[in-house]
Each structure stands twice: as C-alpha cells, then as structure tokens.
Amino acid sequence: DAGVIQSPRHEVTEMGQEVTLRCKPISGHDYLFWYRQTMMRGLELLIYFNNNVPIDDSGMPEDRFSAKMPNASFSTLKIQPSEPRDSAVYFCASSFWGVTLYEQYFGPGTRLTVT
Amino acid sequence: QKEVEQNSGPLSVPEGAIASLNCTYSDRVSQSFFWYRQYSGKSPELIMSIYSNGDKEDGRFTAQLNKASQYVSLLIRDSQPSDSATYLCAVNDSGGSNYKLTFGKGTLLTVNP
Numbered sequence: 001d002a003g004v005i006q007s008p009r010h011e012v013t014e015m016g017q018e019v020t021l022r023c024k025p026i027s028g029h030d031y032l033f034w035y036r037q038t039m040m041r042g043l044e045l046l047i048y049f050n051n052n053v054p055i056d057d058s059g060m061p062e063d064r065f066s067a068k069m070p071n072a073s074f075s076t077l078k079i080q081p082s083e084p085r086d087s088a089v090y091f092c093a094s095s096f097w098g099v100t101l102y103e104q105y106f107g108p109g110t111r112l113t114v115t
Numbered sequence: 116q117k118e119v120e121q122n123s124g125p126l127s128v129p130e131g132a133i134a135s136l137n138c139t140y141s142d143r144v145s146q147s148f149f150w151y152r153q154y155s156g157k158s159p160e161l162i163m164s165i166y167s168n169g170d171k172e173d174g175r176f177t178a179q180l181n182k183a184s185q186y187v188s189l190l191i192r193d194s195q196p197s198d199s200a201t202y203l204c205a206v207n208d209s210g211g212s213n214y215k216l217t218f219g220k221g222t223l224l225t226v227n228p
Contacts, residue, residue: 031214042220043159043203056215091158095214102147102207104216106158 002026004107006092012113018080021110023092024073033093033104034067034077043091049075082114117142119206121219129227134191136222138204141185147207148180148187153221154200163189194226 005024013019025032033048047057052069060067064083069075079086089111093104118141128134136150147166151159165171165178165187177190187206191198201221207214 043218045215045217048214050214102214102216103149103161103164105161109158 004092004094004105006090006107006110008110009108010111010113012115013082014115015083016081017114018078019082019086019112019114021077021090021092021112023075023077023107025075025092025094026096026105027073029094029096029105030072031095031097031104032069032075033095034075035091035093035106037089037091037109038087046077079112082112084114087112087114117206117217119204119217119219121202121204121222123220124223125225126222127225127227128194130194130196132194132226134194134198134224134226136189136191136202136204136224138187138189138219139185140187140204140206140217142206142217143182143185145185145206148178149205149216150176150178150187150189151203151205151218152200153203159203191224194224196226196228199224199226 007022030051034046035043037043046059047067048055049069065079067077089109091109092107095104120139150163152162153159163176163178165180168180168182171178175192179188201223203221204219205216
C-alpha cells in the first residue's frame, strides 16, 4: 500500500512569496493532520481534519497559514506571505477511525526554506 | 499547557546493551501513548503504542506505562547500530473524541558498534 504522499519534498522561496504544500493521505484514512517540526519547538500540530472537515486549527500560527481538504484524497497547506521564521519541515499524517484511531502515519515531509 | 517531557540526550549505549528511554506527561487524563522513531532527515515512524498500565512487548521493544506516575518508557533490548535515531514520545491529549497527539522533543539514541 502507498503511504502518505507529500509534495514537493523541498521548497526554497523568498520572503513574501506564496507557498503551497500538498498531501495525499493513505486510502481509507479519514483523519488528516498537518505538523511542523523545528529544532527549537519540536513537532507541533497545526490543524487536523476529519472527513474533509477542519476540526481543530488552534495550532495554526497566524492568518498567513491556511489549510484545505477539498476531498478525501487531497489536502493543501498554504502560507501567504511566507517569512523566514516559517522555515521548517512540514509533515502530513493520516489515521482512520477504529481501535488504532490514535495511531498516525506520517508522510516524508516537505522541507521549506524561506530566504 | 499540556506537556510531554523527554531527556534530549544524546543517550549512548554499546551494541547489545539495553537502551532505556523515558517520558513524562502533564495531562493526567491522557489515555493513549506512542513511541515514534525518527531517523535523521526522515519522518516519524510508529513503533509502539500502549493504552493500559503495565508492559507491552514487541520483539526487542518493550513499552512500559504507569499512569499514576504519569510516566511511559521504552526499552530496546540487544540494541543495534540501526536503532540509532531520535525517539519521540507522543500522548493523546485527553482521549474521548479528541484525536490530537502532543509530542515530546525526542531523545537522540546512539548505539555504538
């Protein structure tokens, strides 16, 4: 089975530009999570969806960040405008309802560098 | 503020030894606990989950949970150089319908040949 797919794997952009990160969850999974990882703050949850509906976005740092899930197989995380402090690795993870609900499976991540 | 605390390490053990990784959490109502392994430059990979007090064994890995002490640990027996990675402890915030995980910052483990 294919795991969680993320694109691009690496993104370098200049401050002020719009950045869009993409995620395809594991087929059949109905929960999708976006995380950000930095050395200083570790792995932080930004937002999560259930059945394409955003459930908790309390981790989204500010209005420059937005996330959508138009269907069960695709989600985007957008940063507009980007700033150097947004530089991090962004992970998407998915899980499904059931006994192992809380077990999340991570994609390979997108390493974002904002100069 | 819910917190998950881990010793950042690095923890260095010789090949064949037992590596012991520890984690404490602040939210007493947490119900689900996980250990993820993250190799340098890679994504976190789930290796163990534990939901009730006591020990859970899976191959060379044993997870231990003590809810009264708000403590969860991971033991790696017969450590191998391939076990060298950062180990992240994760806790479900409050169980029930809340599906968020809070992660510790991880412990870097180095297994020396």
